[in-house]
Structure formats: structure tokens, C-alpha cells
Amino acid sequence: MQTETKDGMREKILEAALKRFTHYGASKTTMNEIADDLHCSKASLYYYFPDKNAMHxxxxxxxxxxxxxxxxxxxxxxxxxxxxxxxxxxxxxxxxxxxxxxxxxxxxxxxxxxxxxxxxxxxxxxxxxxxxxxxxxxxxxxxxxxxxxxxxxxxxxxxxxxxxxxxxxxxxxxxxxxxxxxxxxxxxxxxxxxxxxxxxxx
Structure with a gap:
């Protein structure tokens, strides 16, 4: 994860969120689930997005x-x-x-x-x-x-x-x-x- 560029990591987060939101629905998806999909910490998501609404x-x-x-x-x-x-x-x-x-x-x-x-x-x-x-x-x-x-x-x-x-x-x-x-x-x-x-x- 350290070698990931900022823009590249943000794009990966959005792709993971889109996949989850499309399959399960945005309201039923948690930040923890997205972090688990990406094998990163939830804190990493908050570095790019202040909350789930911003990610949505x-x-x-x-x-x-x-x-x-x-x-x-x-x-x-x-x-x-x-x-x-x-x-x-x-x-x-x-x-x-x-x-x-x-x-x-x-x-x-x-x-x-x-x-x-x-x-x-x-x-x-x-x-x-x-x-x-x-x-x-x-x-x-x-x-x-x-x-x-x-x-x-x-x-x-x-x-x-x-x-x-x-x-x-x-x-x-x-x-x-x-x-x-x-x-x-x-x-x-x-x-x-x-x-x-x-x-x-x-």
C-alpha cells in the first residue's frame, strides 16, 4: 500500500465501494467491509474521504x-x-x-x-x-x-x-x-x- 500513489489509491477505494454499493446497496455497506476488500485499515479510507456520504x-x-x-x-x-x-x-x-x-x-x-x-x-x-x-x-x-x-x-x-x-x-x-x-x-x-x-x- 505504501507504493500506491494518492490518486491510484483513491481510485481503488472508489472501485471497491462501487462494487459493494452495486451488489449490496450503499446503506448496507460499511466502511469496514470496503477496507477489508482492499486489505487496508479503515483509517486509510478516512484519509481520502471524511465519511461514507463523501465516498458515496x-x-x-x-x-x-x-x-x-x-x-x-x-x-x-x-x-x-x-x-x-x-x-x-x-x-x-x-x-x-x-x-x-x-x-x-x-x-x-x-x-x-x-x-x-x-x-x-x-x-x-x-x-x-x-x-x-x-x-x-x-x-x-x-x-x-x-x-x-x-x-x-x-x-x-x-x-x-x-x-x-x-x-x-x-x-x-x-x-x-x-x-x-x-x-x-x-x-x-x-x-x-x-x-x-x-x-x-x-
């Missing part, structure tokens, strides 16, 4: 970057803008299914100011992705939109809103059922379909 936040940042990179890749390989907008929903669906045990809603409830700032940045990044796709649709003659950036914001915010309105409330265990998740996706797909039809109107 860092894990979400790590997988969030992968999520956005995948979405941004979609904007660089557009066949049709309509298809790309639907593919974004599929990317989100696969991501949430894979990382559903990371308990995003729980950390939202306990969010610090720093985490709130990251959420704002994430929202703006998601809006920018939708804007890039809509602008591509305009350039191809597929969409007819007067204000692509504002239209992208409206669509992105409407899709985000469905995640909360369909679930009604967040349970104490910060979980949701497969049926609830599928309902969110179906409603997002329906909304996007209606929205796309509107964008195609001359």
Missing part, C-alpha cells in the same frame, strides 16, 4: 461521468435526431437498472451545498446534450424549432420531472420497484414521442 458522493460522480460520456457519444453518431433522443432514454434506462442500488434519492435527501452544485452542473450538461441533438435535427431539416436551446431545456426538464411525479414520494429506503421504474421509462418514451412529433411540424 464520489462514487456517484465517477459513474455519472461515464453516464454523460455515453450520452455525449450519442450526439456524435446521430443517424436521425429523433432516434438519438429516444436512444438517450434507453441509455438512462440501462444506467439506472445497472446502478439502482446506489441510492441516489437517499444522498439527494442528505445533499450538501457542494452536491447541490454538482446536480446543477449535471442538469445543465443533460440540457446541452438534448440541445446538441435538436440542433443536429435542425441542420438536417428534420426538426423545425425557433429556439433550440430553450426547447432542449423544456424537454430535458419534463423528462426529469417524470422521474419524480410518477414515483409520488421517496420511501425511507430510497428504493423503487421494477414496475415503478418501467412506468417512468414508458412515460418518458411517450412524452419524447409526442415532443418529437411537434418538433417535426414545419
Amino acid at each position: 458522493f464520489a462514487v456517484l460522480q465517477k459513474i455519472g461521468e461515464v453516464y454523460f460520456q455515453e450520452m455525449e457519444k450519442e450526439t456524435r453518431q446521430i443517424t436521425t435526431a429523433a432516434e438519438a433522443l429516444m436512444n438517450i432514454i434507453a441509455i438512462r434506462q440501462n444506467f439506472v437498472q445497472k446502478f439502482c442500488r446506489l441510492e441516489l434519492f437517499k444522498i439527494l435527501q442528505d445533499a450538501s451545498l457542494a452536491f447541490h452544485d454538482e446536480l446543477v452542473k449535471a442538469k445543465e450538461r443533460e440540457v446541452a446534450i438534448h440541445a446538441a441533438i435538436i440542433n443536429a435535427g435542425i441542420e438536417r431539416g428534420e426538426f423545425h424549432v425557433a429556439d433550440p436551446n430553450e426547447t432542449a431545456r423544456l424537454l430535458a426538464e419534463a423528462l426529469m420531472g417524470l422521474r419524480y411525479s410518477v414515483l409520488d414520494h421517496v420511501r425511507s429506503d430510497s428504493s423503487f420497484t421494477d414496475e415503478e421504474f418501467e412506468l417512468v421509462i414508458k412515460k418518458q418514451q411517450l412524452l419524447a414521442t409526442i415532443f418529437i412529433k411537434g418538433l417535426k411540424q414545419p
